[in-house]
Amino acid sequence: KILNVEKARFDKMLSSDEIRTLITALGAGIGEGNHDIEKLRYHNIVIMTDADVDGSHIRTLLLTFFYRQMPQMIERGYLYIAQPPLYKVKKGKSEVYLKDDKAMQEYLIDLGVDGAIVETALGKITQGSLSDLVRELILARQLLQRTEKKFDPRVVEAFLKACDIRKETLKNDEELNNELEKLKQYLTLKYPQIGPYTVDIAEDIEHSAKTVFFKTTYRSAFKTTKIDTAFTVMAEIHELKMLEKKFREHGSGPFKVMIDDKETVLNELDDVREHIIAEGKRGLSIQRYKGLGEMNPAQLWETTMNPESRTLLKVQVEDAVECDQIFTVLMGDQVEPRREFIEQNALSVKNLDI
Numbered sequence: 001k002i003l004n005v006e007k008a009r010f011d012k013m014l015s016s017d018e019i020r021t022l023i024t025a026l027g028a029g030i031g032e033g034n035h036d037i038e039k040l041r042y043h044n045i046v047i048m049t050d051a052d053v054d055g056s057h058i059r060t061l062l063l064t065f066f067y068r069q070m071p072q073m074i075e076r077g078y079l080y081i082a083q084p085p086l087y088k089v090k091k092g093k094s095e096v097y098l099k100d101d102k103a104m105q106e107y108l109i110d111l112g113v114d115g116a117i118v119e120t121a122l123g124k125i126t127q128g129s130l131s132d133l134v135r136e137l138i139l140a141r142q143l144l145q146r147t148e149k150k151f152d153p154r155v156v157e158a159f160l161k162a163c164d165i166r167k168e169t170l171k172n173d174e175e176l177n178n179e180l181e182k183l184k185q186y187l188t189l190k191y192p193q194i195g196p197y198t199v200d201i202a203e204d205i206e207h208s209a210k211t212v213f214f215k216t217t218y219r220s221a222f223k224t225t226k227i228d229t230a231f232t233v234m235a236e237i238h239e240l241k242m243l244e245k246k247f248r249e250h251g252s253g254p255f256k257v258m259i260d261d262k263e264t265v266l267n268e269l270d271d272v273r274e275h276i277i278a279e280g281k282r283g284l285s286i287q288r289y290k291g292l293g294e295m296n297p298a299q300l301w302e303t304t305m306n307p308e309s310r311t312l313l314k315v316q317v318e319d320a321v322e323c324d325q326i327f328t329v330l331m332g333d334q335v336e337p338r339r340e341f342i343e344q345n346a347l348s349v350k351n352l353d354i
Contacts, residue, residue, distance in 0.1 A: 019065070030069040037072040045079050046312065048304060050291040051086035051100060063315065074315050083311040084292055084304045090285040097303050099311070104286075109134050112280030118272055119256040122249075130276070133250070137273040140243045143236050152216045152223040154191050155183075156237075159227065160244045162186030167232045170209035176201075180212065204228055 010031065013019055023030055027041040047062050049055035059081065066079055073079050085097035087104050098104045109131050118125040125133060147156050159165060163179040163186075170176060180199065187194055197216040204211045211228040231237060253267040257275055266272055292300060304310055 022065070026070070028070065028073075035070065037070070037076070040073065040078070043076075043078050045073065046082050047080070048082040048084065048292070050289070051084050052290065055291070066315075067317070071317075074317055077314055077316070079315040080312040081315060082304050083313060084289075086289060088287045088289070088299070090287075091283055105135075105138065108277050108280030110280070111284075112276035112278075115259060116276065116279070117258045119258065121251040125250065133269075134273050134276050136243055136246060137270055140240060140247075141270070141273070143240050143243075147236060148218075151225040152214065152218045154187060154194060154218070155214045155216065155223075155225040156240075158183045158186040158190070160237075160240050165227060165232065167207070167209070167229045170204070170207070170211070170227075170229060170232070173210070176210055176212075 025041070026045070028037055028039045029035045047059055049059045049062075066073055083099055086100050087098040089096050089098060089104075089107065096107070098107055113127050113130045113134065116127065116130060118130055144153050144156060147153055163182040165176065165179045165183075169179055184199070187197075195217055197214060200213040200215070202211045202213065207229045209229055211226060214223075214225040214227070216223050216225070247269055250269060253269070255266045255269060255272050257264045257266060257272060259279055264275060266275060289295060292304065295303070302309060
């Protein structure tokens with residue numbers, strides 16, 4: 001990988017083989033007194049990396065180098081980012097290339113909902129509404145999975161679906177105990193194999209409230225799910241609650257899915273998501289490219305190199321001050337500002353490749 005120039009001294013940067021090769025190839029030099037944008041050999045410079053996490057990291061390192069050492073290249077619009085596909089999907093004789101997981105998701109949803117109707121106790125869900133519902137169910141699943149690092153997702157699920165514990169509830173012992181009973185009943189019914197767990201309640205003096213500790217075993221690891229004032233107002237929990245409110249508008253199961261006159265009865269709304277995605281995958285051959293090296297020359301030309309069909313993003317800096325701050329925070333050597341930035345912006349992340 002190329003050196004992270006945000007953390008490196010100038011002399012160390014120049015000792016990097018990759019950096020030296022890059023400077024030589026471009027011909028414009030770097031550093032005060034040595035950089036001359038007029039000597040730049042190329043006016044169309046394309047960053048082309050794999051479409052996975054490692055490729056994204058390398059692309060970020062290259063962008064850091066160009067922004068810090070050759071900013072005029074960006075200002076003049078010479079720098080581009082190639083958009084190689086992450087997937088090739090084949091159905092029969094037709095082939096389509098898809099840029100990333102988000103594009104794959106949309107492709108499968110479009111195929112899966114084509115001609116599909118879902119009948120609920122409250123009415124029918126047809127193609128357009130069904131697409132939106134599946135997207136929201138996928139988002140809810142992703143948000144729930146994101147809580148696994150800190151909490152038992154089964155407890156979080158029960159918190160969302162079976163009870164109504166708010167920060168005010170934590171200040172009322174009777175209400176809290178009633179809601180906790182609902183939560184525990186849900187766990188017993190939905191996850192009978194959850195095994196023994198404990199529920200402890202402690203005083204939260206700072207907020208004049210209670211803190212609940214659910215101690216469980218999840219995937220062979222001990223988990224403590226702490227339900228306190230901070231938990232009830234977490235961004236992820238808030239968004240999951242909003243989604244759960246939407247899901248309840250469709251009522252409870254069973255849900256009848258009709259596709260091409262074939263009827264499937266499902267108990268949970270999330271089962272509908274799985275069924276639609278599985279229907280979208282039916283008959284497909286899906287190839288995920290780990291890197292550009294997996295493509296043969298014809299595929300590489302067709303997807304990434306051919307000016308007639310490739311997709312390029314021009315790198316632009318609309319707010320230089322904000323851009324400078326972001327590079328400093330994300331690529332610098334100070335851990336705390338980077339952690340704060342990630343925590344504050346985590347829910348804004350889209351197309352995360354995990």
